[in-house]
Amino acid sequence: MPNILPLAPGMRVLCRDAEWLVQRINASNDAGTQHAVQVVGVDELVRGYQAIFLTQLDRIESVDPRKTRLIADNSNGFRRSKLFLEAQLRQMPAAGEEADLEGLGAFDPMPFQIIAVKRSLEQLRPRLLLADAVGLGKTIQVGMILTELIRRGRANRILVLTKKSMLTQFQAELWNRFSIPLVRLDSQGIAKLRLQIPTNKNPFEVYHRVIISIDTLKDVGRYRHFLEDTRWDVVVIDEAHNVAGASIPENHQAHRLARLLSRRTDSMLLTTATPHNGKRETFGRLISLLDPSAIPDPRYREYDADDIRGFYLMRFKEDVRHQVGLQLTERFVVPLQETTAEATSAEETAYRILGELRQAIQTQKEEYSEWRNQRLIQYGLYKQFLSSPESCASTVSKRLKKLQAENPQSPEIPYLKGLETALRKLALTDSSRFQLLLASYLAPGNLNVNSTTKYEISHSFKVE
Numbered sequence: 023m024p025n026i027l028p029l030a031p032g033m034r035v036l037c038r039d040a041e042w043l044v045q046r047i048n049a050s051n052d053a054g055t056q057h058a059v060q061v062v063g064v065d066e067l068v069r070g071y072q073a074i075f076l077t078q079l080d081r082i083e084s085v086d087p088r089k090t091r092l093i094a095d096n097s098n099g100f101r102r103s104k105l106f107l108e109a110q111l112r113q114m115p116a117a118g119e120e121a122d123l124e125g126l127g128a129f130d131p132m133p134f135q136i137i138a139v140k141r142s143l144e145q146l147r148p149r150l151l152l153a154d155a156v157g158l159g160k161t162i163q164v165g166m167i168l169t170e171l172i173r174r175g176r177a178n179r180i181l182v183l184t185k186k187s188m189l190t191q192f193q194a195e196l197w198n199r200f201s202i203p204l205v206r207l208d209s210q211g212i213a214k215l216r217l218q219i220p221t222n223k224n225p226f227e228v229y230h231r232v233i234i235s236i237d238t239l240k241d242v243g244r245y246r247h248f249l250e251d252t253r254w255d256v257v258v259i260d261e262a263h264n265v266a267g268a269s270i271p272e273n274h275q276a277h278r279l280a281r282l283l284s285r286r287t288d289s290m291l292l293t294t295a296t297p298h299n300g301k302r303e304t305f306g307r308l309i310s311l312l313d314p315s316a317i318p319d320p321r322y323r324e325y326d327a328d329d330i331r332g333f334y335l336m337r338f339k340e341d342v343r344h345q346v347g348l349q350l351t352e353r354f355v356v357p358l359q360e361t362t363a364e365a366t367s368a369e370e371t372a373y374r375i376l377g378e379l380r381q382a383i384q385t386q387k388e389e390y391s392e393w394r395n396q397r398l399i400q401y402g403l404y405k406q407f408l409s410s411p412e413s414c415a416s417t418v419s420k421r422l423k424k425l426q427a428e429n430p431q432s433p434e435i436p437y438l439k440g441l442e443t444a445l446r447k448l449a450l451t452d453s454s455r456f457q458l459l460l461a462s463y464l465a466p467g468n469l470n471v472n473s474t475t476k477y478e479i480s481h482s483f484k485v486e
Contacts (some may be wrong), residue, residue, distance in 0.1 A: 028084060029044055029047060029057075029059060029082065029084060030044065030047070031044050031045055031046060031047065032044065033084055033085070034064060034084070034085040035059070035061065035082050035083060035084050035085060036082075036083045036084075036085060037061070037075050037080050037081065037082045037083070038075075038080065040063060040064075040065055040067055040068045041063075041064045041065040041068075041085065042061035042062065042063055042064055042068070042073070043061060043062050043063075043064050044059060044060075044061055045060045045061060045062055045072075046059075046060040047059050047060070048060070050076060050077075050078070056076065056077050056078045057076075057077045058074050058075070058076055058077075059074065059075045059076075059077065059082060060072070060073075060074050061073055061074070061075065067219075067228075069230075070178065070179065070227070070230065071227055113175075115173065115174050115175030115176075116170075116173045116174050117174070120140075120143075121136070121139045121140060121143055121170050122170070122173065123136060123139075128198065128199045128200075129162060129199055131162075131166065132159070132342065132345050132346060133345050134154075134158070134337055134341075134342045134345055135159060135162060135163050135166060136166075137335070138150070138152060138163040138166065138167065138335055139163070139166050139167055139170055141332075141335060142167045142170075142171075142289075142291075143170065145332070147288055147289055148167065148171065148176075148256075148289040148290075148291070149289060149290045149291075149312040149313060149333065150167075150290075150291055150292070150312070150333065150334065150335065151262070151292045151293075151294070151297060151308060151309065151312060151333055151334035151335070152164070152291065152292065152293045152294075152334075152335055153293075153294055153295070153297040153334055153335065153336040154295070154335065154336065154337045154338075155295055155337065155338045155339055156295045157339065158337060158339065158342065160293040160295070161191075161192060161195045161196075161260075161293070162195070162199065163293075164196075164258055164260075164291055164293060165195065165196050165199055165200040165202065166200075167291060168180065168196070168200065168202060168256060168258075169200050169202065171255070171256060171289065172202070176255055176256075176288070176289065177255045177256045177289070178230055178255050179230045179231070179253070179254050179255045179256075180202075180204070180230070180231040180232070180254070180255065180256045180257075180258070181226075181232055181233075181234070181254045181256070181257045181258070181283070181287070182196075182204055182232070182233040182234070182257075182258045182260070183233075183234060183235070183236045183239060183257070183258065183259045183260065183265075183279075183283075184233065184235065184236065184259075184260035184261060185235065185236060185237075185260070185261055185264070186235040186236075186237055186238075188260060188261070189206060189233060189235060192204075192233060192260060193206060193233050202231065203231060204231050204232060204233040205229040205231065205232050205233070206232075206233050206234070207229075207232055207233075207234050207238075208234070208235065208238050209238050212225050212238075212245075215228060224248050224251055224252055225248060226245075226248050226249065226252045227252060236259075236261075236264060236265065236276055236279070239279055240275040240276045240278075240279045241275065246282070249279075249282055249283065249286065250282070250286070252286060253286055253287070253288075254283070254286060254287040254288070255287070255288050255289060256287065256288070256289040256290070256291065257283045257284070257286075257287040257289070257290050257291075258290075258291045258292075258293070259280060259283075259290075259291070259292050259293070260293050260294075261293070261294055262280075262292035262293060262294040262297070262308060263294045263296050263297060263308075264276055265277050265279065265280035265308075265311070266304045266305070266307050266308045267304065267307050277307065280311050281311065284311045284312075284314075290311065290312055292308060292311065292312070294308075297334070297336070309330045309333050309334070312333050313333060316329065316330055316333060317329070317330070364454060365454050366452075366453075366454055368444060368447040368448050369448065369453065369454065371444045372407060372411070372441060372444040372445055372448060373407070375437060375440050375441045375444055376403060376404060376407060376441065378437060379403075379434070379437040379438075379441070382433065382437065402417070403417065403418065403441075407445075410450050411445050411448035411449060411450060411453065412448075412449065412450060414445055415442065415445035415446065415448075418438055418441050418442050418445060419442060421438060422435065422438045422439065422442060425438070
């Protein structure tokens with residue numbers, strides 16, 4: 023007769039120094055003497071991780087509930103017991119069709135933000151591109167959707183990808199407003215984590231809610247074998263236009279990463295204020311990340327707005343101004359006077375040095391080829407000078423210090439010194455272009471205003 027295994031689905035067992043919950047038991051040989059036990063992790067190290075143990079290889083011990091030790095609650099007013107019961111109630115998933123917006127976060131939700139939550143709940147698998155304009159709270163909408171999915175038991179494992187410069191802001195926003203903790207990881211953090219866990223343990227399964235830079239994770243060859251074995255409930259990609267694969271998508275690392283994660287997650291949220299770069303193919307690749315069947319091949323498939331309407335939300339400030347009210351600053355368009363403004367002598371000097379620097383780069387000999395490779399930096403100095411002399415002066419000062427420390431013989435140093443001296447004599451509020459704007463804003467020919475007015479206007483307009 024076959025041996026009767028003293029295990030049953032629903033029991034807790036100990037195996038490999040971890041606690042598991044038995045899900046299923048199958049015979050692994052014809053005689054029925056050996057079994058394959060399918061389990062899911064319970065304790066902190068393996069929680070949510072699924073595995074199959076063979077009784078002929080692993081020692082599986084059942085956890086006897088009769089050995090459970092009861093500990094008296096000596097806290098004032100039984101606070102610990104109440105906290106435990108409240109935690110258990112909060113873990114019960116919501117089942118209503120409508121979103122429960124009460125106490126959703128530390129903010130006042132706007133009607134257009136609530137629409138994003140309802141749109142996501144209408145889908146069997148919430149997959150949405152949030153393409154609202156800058157300043158309309160796309161991060162808040164992501165937090166609202168995640169909070170509602172967590173309440174429904176559909177967002178236990180969350181992965182957030184964003185640019186390195188946005189990691190702190192995104193992490194703080196979800197924690198401060200929605201109490202959603204995200205563990206920040208980078209390449210060094212992943213390497214240290216792998217030293218602390220068993221060799222066969224997947225580092226992306228240790229923490230259930232993680233935020234990582236796109237630049238760290240886009241090296242698919244380095245982390246692919248881990249990512250292919252990891253399932254996520256929700257993947258959020260901030261600034262999603264960076265993963266659209268504007269160049270050759272097969273060679274675009276960020277796009278390959280997004281495609282891999284799209285197949286390994288139940289829900290996916292993409293956010294970007296610039297979803298379309300003018301090419302239907304690039305935008306189609308973004309939509310195909312959400313649903314490959316919507317646009318099977320963006321290179322050849324023609325599509326219109328009706329085909330993809332359910333996958334994106336795109337609102338501009340003028341569309342929601344009646345909902346937001348005074349929270350959006352009123353925009354004033356001030357026509358400039360027809361008269362032109364002559365550049366000051368200090369502006370002419372700075373512009374002349376920038377031109378000499380650019381000319382010297384173009385004609386420099388081969389031994390200074392490394393200097394010629396910095397043309398993008400010089401172009402950035404042009405843009406900064408035309409936008410804000412103070413910003414340009416700060417950049418020039420930092421670059422000058424770096425060159426003096428690393429390469430004191432650099433032929434760029436004399437030009438930067440001259441440019442730094444010229445920029446010290448300039449200020450945005452004294453520039454000829456700003457004076458022209460000021461005159462047009464107040465009254466033709468009236469430049470007699472105090473410094474406070476200049477400051478307020480200089481911060482109300484962006485001088486292009």
